[in-house]
Amino acid sequence: xxxxxxxxxxxDGAENxxxxxxxxxxxxxxxxxxxxxxxxxxxxxxxxxxxGDGVVRLVVEEGAEVAQxxxxxxxx
Amino acid sequence: xxxxxxNALAEAAVRAALPVEPPAGNRKLNTAKAIQEAxxxxxxxxxxxxxxxxxxxxxxxxxxSTTGLLERFGPQRVIDTPISETAFIGLGIGAAVxxxxxxxxxxxxxxxxxxxxxxxxxxxxxxxxxxxxxxxPMVLMTATGGGYSDGSQHSQSLWGTFAHLPxxxxxxxxxxxxxxxxxxxxxxxxxxxxxxxxxxxxxxxxMAKNKRSIGAVPEEDYVVPIGKAKVxxxxxDVTIVTLSLSVHHSMDVAEKLDPExxxxxxxxxxxxVPLDRxxxxxxxxxxxxxxxxxxxxxxxxxxxxxxxxIAEHDPALLKSFSRVCMPDAPxxxxxxxxxxxxxxxxxxxxxxxxxxxx
Numbered sequence: 354x355x356x357x358x359x360x361x362x363x364x365d366g367a368e369n370x371x372x373x374x375x376x377x378x379x380x381x382x383x384x385x386x387x388x389x390x391x392x393x394x395x396x397x398x399x400x401x402x403x404x405g406d407g408v409v410r411l412v413v414e415e416g417a418e419v420a421q422x423x424x425x426x427x428x429x
Numbered sequence: 430x431x432x433x434x435x436n437a438l439a440e441a442a443v444r445a446a447l448p449v450e451p452p453a454g455n456r457k458l459n460t461a462k463a464i465q466e467a468x469x470x471x472x473x474x475x476x477x478x479x480x481x482x483x484x485x486x487x488x489x490x491x492x493x494s495t496t497g498l499l500e501r502f503g504p505q506r507v508i509d510t511p512i513s514e515t516a517f518i519g520l521g522i523g524a525a526v527x528x529x530x531x532x533x534x535x536x537x538x539x540x541x542x543x544x545x546x547x548x549x550x551x552x553x554x555x556x557x558x559x560x561x562x563x564x565x566p567m568v569l570m571t572a573t574g575g576g577y578s579d580g581s582q583h584s585q586s587l588w589g590t591f592a593h594l595p596x597x598x599x600x601x602x603x604x605x606x607x608x609x610x611x612x613x614x615x616x617x618x619x620x621x622x623x624x625x626x627x628x629x630x631x632x633x634x635x636m637a638k639n640k641r642s643i644g645a646v647p648e649e650d651y652v653v654p655i656g657k658a659k660v661x662x663x664x665x666d667v668t669i670v671t672l673s674l675s676v677h678h679s680m681d682v683a684e685k686l687d688p689e690x691x692x693x694x695x696x697x698x699x700x701x702v703p704l705d706r707x708x709x710x711x712x713x714x715x716x717x718x719x720x721x722x723x724x725x726x727x728x729x730x731x732x733x734x735x736x737x738x739i740a741e742h743d744p745a746l747l748k749s750f751s752r753v754c755m756p757d758a759p760x761x762x763x764x765x766x767x768x769x770x771x772x773x774x775x776x777x778x779x780x781x782x783x784x785x786x787x
Contacts, residue, residue: 398634
């Protein structure tokens with residue numbers, strides 16, 4: 354089991370970003386390196402890839418404002 | 430048979446070997462990533478394929494059509510150009526004539542004004558003028574459409590203009606699945622193809638995004654044939670003939686009206702040239718009521734061509750015909766004014782309600 358976090362996108366990590374797009378559904382089987390989400394902060398986008406194989410559990414909803422470094426999903 | 434002809438046939442057989450519209454599977458992409466994947470796969474298969482345009486390299490295309498390609502294939506095959514569309518489109522044509530397969534990005538279709546001579550007098554004519562002896566296997570990829578306050582010179586659709594000028598195929602994907610398969614087909618085509626993606630279907634995090642801009646895309650290579658429309662929703666009361674972002678809006682309206690017992694068929698043209706006239710006539714014959722939803726200008730364009738296609742087949746086929754298009758005026762910058770002229774779901778819904786009374 355591993356946790357997936359919103360990436361650190363600014364130097365001080367102070368601003369919140371947005372979970373722009375989930376590319377997987379809650380409960381879906383995913384493979385390592387698979388695209389899980391796109392996140393956005395101040396008009397910069399970043400991809401979040403799966404850290405390993407597993408069943409993904411989404412912790413935040415699409416469109417939600419999220420702190421950098423916050424938990425966004427778990428892999429079981 | 431000459432060796433050249435034999436090689437061409439063998440090459441065509443290899444290109445034709447890709448699966449046609451396989452099952453979508455589970456993996457999801459947005460349309461931008463689907464386009465990147467198709468271009469990347471074709472570059473892997475064929476050293477003759479290369480990408481050129483403004484900010485297609487390090488920046489990855491301003492609407493992310495080429496993200497990651499520079500890192501994979503290097504600056505000799507992913508070439509950032511100066512801001513001179515005439516020069517780099519001409520360069521693409523020359524490369525294509527010499528046997529390369531360039532994918533050239535015109536950043537906004539609106540910019541065709543500065544380079545149209547290269548496009549319609551050269552790219553679109555060389556294969557005719559040479560009696561088919563000189564082919565131009567080039568893809569001219571370009572961003573279209575409005576809805577995000579980019580003003581009259583960055584918001585047009587203009588596929589009707591390219592379709593009106595003979596000699597170019599014109600493809601207009603509405604979703605990630607079609608975008609990947611149509612790009613593979615476009616690069617493999619021996620003819621010039623204008624590949625027009627609406628910024629609103631790319632599924633970009635920084636733009637307003639429709640849920641249908643993210644969808645399942647096979648990981649394998651495949652083609653969506655150029656010139657084949659798709660019934661994306663079956664219905665019996667009225668047909669919406671549409672393309673690009675307007676497919677998304679039309680589907681939203683169809684789903685909204687379904688509980689009221691209004692059954693809307695939605696036909697996604699996917700290509701404007703060749704136009705799948707059979708699919709248009711078949712759906713018109715089925716419902717007897719046709720609405721064309723087109724983000725391009727209303728007059729002298731695609732919507733009139735659809736009406737003519739049906740009338741030439743059988744003038745008595747229709748009980749009702751109407752159009753939801755851009756009025757014949759430049760597209761406003763102000764959001765309220767822009768949304769007054771765009772083919773919005775509200776306008777589409779009103780047209781459907783009127784049509785079913787007929």
